[in-house]
Amino acid sequence: MQGFIININKVRDEDLIVSILTKDKLKTAYRFYGARHSTINLGYLIDFETQISVKSNIAQLRNIIHLAHSWNLDMDRFYFWQQFVKLFYGHLKDIENLDDFYFELLVNCAKKWQKQNPKRVIVEAYLELLFYEGRLHSLEECFLCEEKITSDEVALARAFLPAHTECIHNKGLKMPKLKKLFSTKQTILLDDDEVEYLYMVTQEGF
Ligand SMILES: [Zn+2]
Structure with a gap:
């Protein structure tokens, strides 16, 4: 499954609660800290699986692959992106089932993010x-x-x-x-x- 990480909350020391915008849902999953785990970051598009655990009511995040965009390495561009995806979290956090409009909008914006002024992409997406x-x-x-x-x-x-x-x-x-x-x-x-x-x-x- 693919999705954009639109919110991360730290719990305990290094464990994380991650909100991921997929085609049809805003998924919440738990990520245990582990040195062997790949790093995840707000704004990343990831491929992932979730596993329901008996101990917790939140599914565990597993087998994460970062589907990187070239601009992820451009600090300024990536910062704007993180601010942008946070808006989606604020807007969608209480809704569980979603139309694919929101995911597809982020996919399209991510494609334009390298070549266009991110502020223009944001204004157009907002409209x-x-x-x-x-x-x-x-x-x-x-x-x-x-x-x-x-x-x-x-x-x-x-x-x-x-x-x-x-x-x-x-x-x-x-x-x-x-x-x-x-x-x-x-x-x-x-x-x-x-x-x-x-x-x-x-x-x-x-
Ligand atoms: Zn007036």
Whole structure:
């Protein structure tokens, strides 16, 4: 079975509780410390097996193979990836059975991670996820005061909820560019500062 490690908790000295996003589940498994074990890390795509033990209600993680991506060795890129997968854990941790959308989204992002700016990949994936979940709102109405947004700038809050810049006390981005972004889910028309703005919103969680 394959999956992305999206959370690791240390228990006792070196044992770990690992959360793995697979095609159809968020699996939780226990990993006993052992010097002969290969190292695992947050964000890794692994091939693995689990074994149910009589002593514990959590399955044991076994036969792990790291399916490495070339950028795993690039510290900066890998750090962004780890921050990114943590968002998935925060979002999915209470759901056991999942559609394969989430796993496939990470597979696709991992493929782009080497060549593209990770912040752009994150913003585009964030849009795809909101759209998939039916949470990508139109930019017409401020979610705070519920009045129409008629200015040419619109600010975005968590989950890209639109707001008047004066209601949310934050700067915004140009309406036409955001409209295009929301319909295409591509950041190509945005400059790096605009991508940075959107990236910062993504870090608040899905
Ligand atoms: Zn408002």
